Amino acid sequence: MKIDRLIGILSILLQKDTVTAPYLASHFEVSRRTINRDIEDLCKAGIPIVTRQGSGGGISIMADYRMERTLLTTREMQDILAGLRSLDSINGTNRYGQLMEKLSAGSSDFLSGGQSVLIDLSSWYKDALAPRIELIRSAIDSCLELEFLYYSPSGESARTIEPYYLIFRWSSWYVWGWCRKREDFRLFKLNRMDTLKITDKTFARRPVPLPDLHNEQIFPGGIRVKALFDAACKWRLVEDFGTGCFTQQEDGRLLFHADYTHKENLVTWLLTFRDQVELLEPEEIREELLEALRNTLKKYEKV
Numbered sequence: 001m002k003i004d005r006l007i008g009i010l011s012i013l014l015q016k017d018t019v020t021a022p023y024l025a026s027h028f029e030v031s032r033r034t035i036n037r038d039i040e041d042l043c044k045a046g047i048p049i050v051t052r053q054g055s056g057g058g059i060s061i062m063a064d065y066r067m068e069r070t071l072l073t074t075r076e077m078q079d080i081l082a083g084l085r086s087l088d089s090i091n092g093t094n095r096y097g098q099l100m101e102k103l104s105a106g107s108s109d110f111l112s113g114g115q116s117v118l119i120d121l122s123s124w125y126k127d128a129l130a131p132r133i134e135l136i137r138s139a140i141d142s143c144l145e146l147e148f149l150y151y152s153p154s155g156e157s158a159r160t161i162e163p164y165y166l167i168f169r170w171s172s173w174y175v176w177g178w179c180r181k182r183e184d185f186r187l188f189k190l191n192r193m194d195t196l197k198i199t200d201k202t203f204a205r206r207p208v209p210l211p212d213l214h215n216e217q218i219f220p221g222g223i224r225v226k227a228l229f230d231a232a233c234k235w236r237l238v239e240d241f242g243t244g245c246f247t248q249q250e251d252g253r254l255l256f257h258a259d260y261t262h263k264e265n266l267v268t269w270l271l272t273f274r275d276q277v278e279l280l281e282p283e284e285i286r287e288e289l290l291e292a293l294r295n296t297l298k299k300y301e302k303v
Helices: 002-015 021-028 032-044 074-091 095-103 126-142 231-241 263-271 283-300
Strands: 049-052 058-061 144-152 155-169 172-179 184-189 193-202 223-229 246-248 254-260 277-281
Touching: 002 021, 002 032, 002 058, 021 032, 021 058, 032 049, 126 144, 126 155, 126 172, 126 193, 155 184, 223 231, 223 263, 231 246, 231 254, 254 263, 263 283, 277 283
Parallel strands: none
Antiparallel strands: 049 058, 144 155, 144 193, 155 172, 172 184, 223 254, 223 277, 246 254
16 A cells, blocks of 8 residues: 555655665565655655765755654554554454564664554454455445445345445444435444445545544433442443442442443343342333343243
């Protein structure tokens, strides 16, 4: 990708006094003409690059600019590289690892010391997600529509969208695009897609609003929950909601207060605690949970 190459060229120029166009062309496996265009683009971006012809000539950044040595601190560069490494964790490739090698070419002040931040964005669904992510990226780059079967709480439906953004949020991957069925922008979760394919139909990019990713927009309908948990559940409550979500009672049990966004998810979450929790409020959900437990018990009772 061109942006990867531009970052790599800038990194080398910040680390070396002078380099030649043939050196850069060989390093990035492109033509000298491509390197010349890249240098022009860096100049347009405000990087003061100087080129000198003849013996001892080459490409360099102006001396007064080099006194600062780099636009990025070591920590900032390490954070960038941690982010690049995380992208490899998604698709199982070494594409961004190779970019890191290009960034670290020469006497790398950037990469001195070990990495202190490691990010792994892979999931249990990595084998299924990786090809979907690559396919969606390809569709976005080529302005091609996507077709897929989508599963939602209201049922399943065939969708055709103009894809614009891949988004990682709430530990899951989503695509943001214009849905032809709804005639509006929608957010689709990749794990709920099936039979995903790129069509041969191109689209003209339209003005794209960024999605509102606030939890209350995606998960509306706050539910005030009050429940009593056994003391052994403390670690899970802390992990899910933090230390301020409960008060410890005299008998050691934990009185839990929180806002929940989805009734079905709440019931499912409570059931994972088996007999270690009692839902106190809301009363109507308590009654629904009691009825569900009675029906479940009937299935397991011996005739």
